[in-house]
Amino acid sequence: MTASAPTGANPLQALAGAQQSPWLDFIRRSFVEDGSLAALVHAGDIRGVTSNPAIFQKAIGDGTEYDAQMRALLAKSTPTPGALYERLAITDIQAAAKVLAPVYEQTQGTDGFVSLEVSPYLARDEHGTTQEAARLWADVAAPNLMVKIPATPQSIPAIRQSIAAGINVNVTLIFSLAAYRDVVEAWLTGLEELHAKGGNLSRVASVASFFVSRIDARIDSAIDQRTSAGDAQAAALATLRGKVAIANAKLAYAYWQDIMQSPRWKVLEAAGAQTQRLLWASTGTKDKAYSDVLYVDSLIGPQTVNTLPPATMDAFRDHGTVRETLTAGLDDARHILAETQRLGLDLDSVTDALLDEGVTAFEEAFDTLLASVAAKQAALMGDSLTGLKTSLPADLSAAVTQAQDDWRRNGTIRRLWAKDATVWTGGTEADWLNWLTIVDDRAANLAELEAFQTEVRARGFTQVLLMGMGGSSLGPEVLATTFGKHEGFGHLYILDSTDPQQVAATEKKLDIAHTLFIVASKSGSTLEPSIMLSYFHDLAKRTLGAQAGAHFVAITDPGSSLEKLAQAEGFWKIFHGDPKIGGRYSVLSNFGLVPAAAAGVPLHPFVADALRGVRLCDASVPPAVNRGVQLGLILGTAARLGRDKLTILATPEIADFGAWMEQLVAESTGKNGLGIIPIDNETPGSLRHYGADRLFVYLRLAPEHRHEQDEAIATLREAGQPVLTITLHNRRQIAQEFFHWEMATAVAGAVLGIHPFDQQDVEFSKIETRRLTEAYEKTGSLPPEAPFASFGPLSFFADPANAAATQGADAVAVLKAHFARVQPSDYVALLAYLPRNRDTQEWMQHTRLHLRDGLNCATAAEFGPRFLHSTGQAYKAGPNTGVFLQITADNAQDLPIPGTSLTFGLVESAQARGDFSVLAERERRIIRVHLHGSLKEGLAALATALHDAL
Numbered sequence: 024m025t026a027s028a029p030t031g032a033n034p035l036q037a038l039a040g041a042q043q044s045p046w047l048d049f050i051r052r053s054f055v056e057d058g059s060l061a062a063l064v065h066a067g068d069i070r071g072v073t074s075n076p077a078i079f080q081k082a083i084g085d086g087t088e089y090d091a092q093m094r095a096l097l098a099k100s101t102p103t104p105g106a107l108y109e110r111l112a113i114t115d116i117q118a119a120a121k122v123l124a125p126v127y128e129q130t131q132g133t134d135g136f137v138s139l140e141v142s143p144y145l146a147r148d149e150h151g152t153t154q155e156a157a158r159l160w161a162d163v164a165a166p167n168l169m170v171k172i173p174a175t176p177q178s179i180p181a182i183r184q185s186i187a188a189g190i191n192v193n194v195t196l197i198f199s200l201a202a203y204r205d206v207v208e209a210w211l212t213g214l215e216e217l218h219a220k221g222g223n224l225s226r227v228a229s230v231a232s233f234f235v236s237r238i239d240a241r242i243d244s245a246i247d248q249r250t251s252a253g254d255a256q257a258a259a260l261a262t263l264r265g266k267v268a269i270a271n272a273k274l275a276y277a278y279w280q281d282i283m284q285s286p287r288w289k290v291l292e293a294a295g296a297q298t299q300r301l302l303w304a305s306t307g308t309k310d311k312a313y314s315d316v317l318y319v320d321s322l323i324g325p326q327t328v329n330t331l332p333p334a335t336m337d338a339f340r341d342h343g344t345v346r347e348t349l350t351a352g353l354d355d356a357r358h359i360l361a362e363t364q365r366l367g368l369d370l371d372s373v374t375d376a377l378l379d380e381g382v383t384a385f386e387e388a389f390d391t392l393l394a395s396v397a398a399k400q401a402a403l404m405g406d407s408l409t410g411l412k413t414s415l416p417a418d419l420s421a422a423v424t425q426a427q428d429d430w431r432r433n434g435t436i437r438r439l440w441a442k443d444a445t446v447w448t449g450g451t452e453a454d455w456l457n458w459l460t461i462v463d464d465r466a467a468n469l470a471e472l473e474a475f476q477t478e479v480r481a482r483g484f485t486q487v488l489l490m491g492m493g494g495s496s497l498g499p500e501v502l503a504t505t506f507g508k509h510e511g512f513g514h515l516y517i518l519d520s521t522d523p524q525q526v527a528a529t530e531k532k533l534d535i536a537h538t539l540f541i542v543a544s545k546s547g548s549t550l551e552p553s554i555m556l557s558y559f560h561d562l563a564k565r566t567l568g569a570q571a572g573a574h575f576v577a578i579t580d581p582g583s584s585l586e587k588l589a590q591a592e593g594f595w596k597i598f599h600g601d602p603k604i605g606g607r608y609s610v611l612s613n614f615g616l617v618p619a620a621a622a623g624v625p626l627h628p629f630v631a632d633a634l635r636g637v638r639l640c641d642a643s644v645p646p647a648v649n650r651g652v653q654l655g656l657i658l659g660t661a662a663r664l665g666r667d668k669l670t671i672l673a674t675p676e677i678a679d680f681g682a683w684m685e686q687l688v689a690e691s692t693g694k695n696g697l698g699i700i701p702i703d704n705e706t707p708g709s710l711r712h713y714g715a716d717r718l719f720v721y722l723r724l725a726p727e728h729r730h731e732q733d734e735a736i737a738t739l740r741e742a743g744q745p746v747l748t749i750t751l752h753n754r755r756q757i758a759q760e761f762f763h764w765e766m767a768t769a770v771a772g773a774v775l776g777i778h779p780f781d782q783q784d785v786e787f788s789k790i791e792t793r794r795l796t797e798a799y800e801k802t803g804s805l806p807p808e809a810p811f812a813s814f815g816p817l818s819f820f821a822d823p824a825n826a827a828a829t830q831g832a833d834a835v836a837v838l839k840a841h842f843a844r845v846q847p848s849d850y851v852a853l854l855a856y857l858p859r860n861r862d863t864q865e866w867m868q869h870t871r872l873h874l875r876d877g878l879n880c881a882t883a884a885e886f887g888p889r890f891l892h893s894t895g896q897a898y899k900a901g902p903n904t905g906v907f908l909q910i911t912a913d914n915a916q917d918l919p920i921p922g923t924s925l926t927f928g929l930v931e932s933a934q935a936r937g938d939f940s941v942l943a944e945r946e947r948r949i950i951r952v953h954l955h956g957s958l959k960e961g962l963a964a965l966a967t968a969l970h971d972a973l
């Protein structure tokens with residue numbers, strides 16, 4: 024691109040004599056910064072600039088021109104990639120507007136404009152377009168800006184409203200005369216509204232961008248197809264090649280001339296209004312057989328604009344002809360259009376299709392642009408973001424790519440962020456989506472939590488005990504185990520069990536007089552936290568008397584029974600959850616942040632990390648680079664291909680994250696016979712133990728340097744197993760992963776076609792448990808039950824069907840029969856209602872690995888009642904591929920629950936029995952083994968029997 028010598032009028036400059044303004048259909052940073060645009064403007068070659076998403080895609084998407092500004096912006100904040108793009112684009116637009124300002128001034132605000140298009144994603148959204156036009160107008164804040172709005176039927180009202188608001192509008196993507204008439208109507212009405220409000224009409228400029236060459240490209244191709252198919256009208260058709268677009272444009276101009284004579288316009292004109300000029304767009308010649316200035320030479324006339332791509336501008340300057348052509352040959356133009364119709368070249372369908380294609384093409388250009396911006400943003404943010412490496416077998420990889428493309432084309436991420444329930448089942452999903460915005464909400468309101476943290480520190484608590492289940496305890500547990508103890512704050516303990524020995528062991532760790540008790544329950548009515556609270560509140564009252572309440576904090580949804588109790592008992596604080604967030608999605612709400620504050624976790628950096636996770640999962644980030652969506656599409660697609668055992672491995676310091684993921688994934692997806700079964704913490708073993716039902720996720724905290732784990736994972740990868748490796752560069756980055764996995768789970772739920780935010784089947788065990796405890800309160804005992812077999816310290820219980828399938832002469836035979844039922848792609852889960860401590864955890868881990876290696880199946884090692892609020896949902900309602908061994912034991916010690924006739928041991932038994940009956944009723948393969956006498960000996964006997972059985 025070159026500017027003309029200042030002397031002598033070249034054809035571009037001569038256009039002024041014909042009252043046509045040449046604008047340039049191009050922009051990019053270097054072109055504005057190095058003075059090239061200014062040279063063209065000063066020379067009088069160019070009197071305006073237009074941009075569109077495809078132009079910005081070429082400018083920003085490739086190369087490094089924008090890196091410096093990106094770096095500077097990222098140093099100050101973490102914007103969404105969409106916002107980052109907009110900042111870059113606006114900077115260019117503002118710079119171009121400055122260059123063109125003298126033209127704007129000299130022409131009293133009638134020329135010298137630069138156009139910026141609203142997001143193409145809003146092309147069919149009246150309200151969104153109106154809002155965005157107003158926002159861009161305010162953000163760019165230049166009087167010579169034109170906001171580009173497409174002429175879709177949905178955007179026509181937005182054009183009217185924007186004009187009425189005094190915004191300069193460049194209406195784009197006009198192909199048909201009918202659409203043009205609608206645009207003129209919207210423009211006139213908008214001006215009339217502004218006039219009625221007393222607005223200044225003289226400063227409201229507008230152009231109607233009528234697209235030209237795309238019409239010929241389409242019509243010519245239809246002509247060529249018919250000609251090569253031997254059409255009888257071939258000769259007549261040939262006369263129309265390269266003619267229809269210009270004819271169409273000439274009739275549009277004639278319509279504009281008529282409007283200029285209308286009384287309606289005269290009123291506005293008298294009030295000072297500017298006309299809406301026709302702007303010829305799409306004027307680069309697409310068919311190289313035609314003159315490269317065809318769509319300039321042929322469309323010259325008073326009060327018009329032609330926006331030229333750089334090559335067309337150079338060609339016209341070089342050999343263009345300035346002559347008023349627009350008004351000439353109007354009859355010919357009418358004849359051409361009549362012929363077009365007579366010969367069956369349906370122009371209406373062509374222009375309709377061009378509008379659809381035009382919208383789609385700009386959407387696709389925008390997708391590509393945002394993907395480049397997001398990728399570049401991620402690269403510039405480097406280690407401040409967690410990393411993801413995927414290694415997928417070919418079939419899975421191809422299916423994931425397909426899913427990504429479907430999501431991109433359908434704008435599904437934007438629909439998800441817009442809370443459109445049809446992304447899932449069209450049910451109540453929209454009521455459960457505030458996790459999308461809770462981090463921003465908390466970040467804006469951190470002061471209250473920070474003040475609480477300061478007070479906790481000042482009060483010198485030596486321990487913090489959090490009581491809750493599922494989402495209310497697993498997130499805090501990750502925080503406690505990942506971050507450890509903080510100087511000046513008490514140690515954070517979590518209790519999520521009804522096992523009396525575990526309750527007693529927790530009590531032993533506490534100095535009640537210096538403990539802060541946090542009870543967390545969204546519903547406020549969950550059995551376990553209620554009885555834990557009764558127990559510890561009673562204990563605190565006995566130690567602290569009337570001061571006990573001051574040691575208690577409740578986190579609960581507004582209006583819950585827990586809130587009422589907390590008020591009645593004078594709790595120190597009550598923090599609210601958001602009722603539009605389910606428990607398993609609550610970790611970045613007060614349910615995670617209050618315990619984090621109490622344990623001394625620095626809140627600001629934690630929330631800043633979470634925000635990084637949110638931003639890179641934003642609606643503006645296309646699926647292939649959107650971390651949460653990418654993960655979710657892999658998870659969901661893998662499950663659909665039979666790889667539904669999400670095997671979670673992690674380096675030791677962040678290993679507890681898996682327990683949180685388990686609940687999120689299993690409780691969200693395990694329903695309607697579908698779902699993903701999390702397999703947490705199963706130590707890697709020999710390749711032969713793994714079937715084609717696995718998807719491995721390896722979470723590695725890079726500073727831990729666990730080379731042996733890295734190598735085990737590399738072996739899996741090399742063997743063709745699908746592996747997702749997520750690298751955290753510091754512990755705090757678990758905050759990012761919390762959000763990534765929330766998004767991933769929601770997306771996987773959409774792929775599976777389920778409602779990921781309900782957990783209806785959890786309820787059934789609760790009902791069964793309630794039935795049993797009520798029976799106890801009435802009769803003083805649980806309903807009797809008899810083992811179907813007993814051998815020494817081991818008694819086996821089951822429903823009739825499972826008992827019949829597992830008969831045997833000894834414990835070994837019973838277990839053998841039970842596990843003989845395991846089929847390829849099944850999983851085995853140990854469901855232990857035992858105290859969860861180091862000994863039992865080691866026993867469970869050892870035993871599950873033994874089962875894995877003996878049966879070559881995925882294994883889970885779960886403790887009740889904890890898993891009831893987690894994987895329990897998927898065990899009951901997910902795919903019927905689980906084989907379960909429930910383990911119960913005599914309690915060496917029991918604890919009464921104050922204010923009831925129940926004990927913790929009794930509740931635990933009722934929970935085990937309740938869970939068993941629901942699993943059996945769902946025809947799951949399950950038996951229960953009860954260990955009599957010493958737990959240690961019972962476990963040893965069971966281990967031996969299992970050993971012999973496999």
Ligand SMILES: O=P(O)(O)OC[C@H]1O[C@](O)(CO)[C@@H](O)[C@@H]1O
Binds near residue numbers: 544545891
């Ligand atoms: O916070 P709440 O209401 O006590 O619920 C605890 C847990 O129980 C469930 O509702 C069912 O398991 C979970 O979704 C939830 O995290």
Ligand SMILES: O=C[C@H](O)[C@H](O)COP(=O)(O)O
Binds near residue numbers: 304
């Ligand atoms: O406003 C300008 C238009 O976006 C541009 O002229 C489109 O031209 P094209 O058909 O060459 O893409």
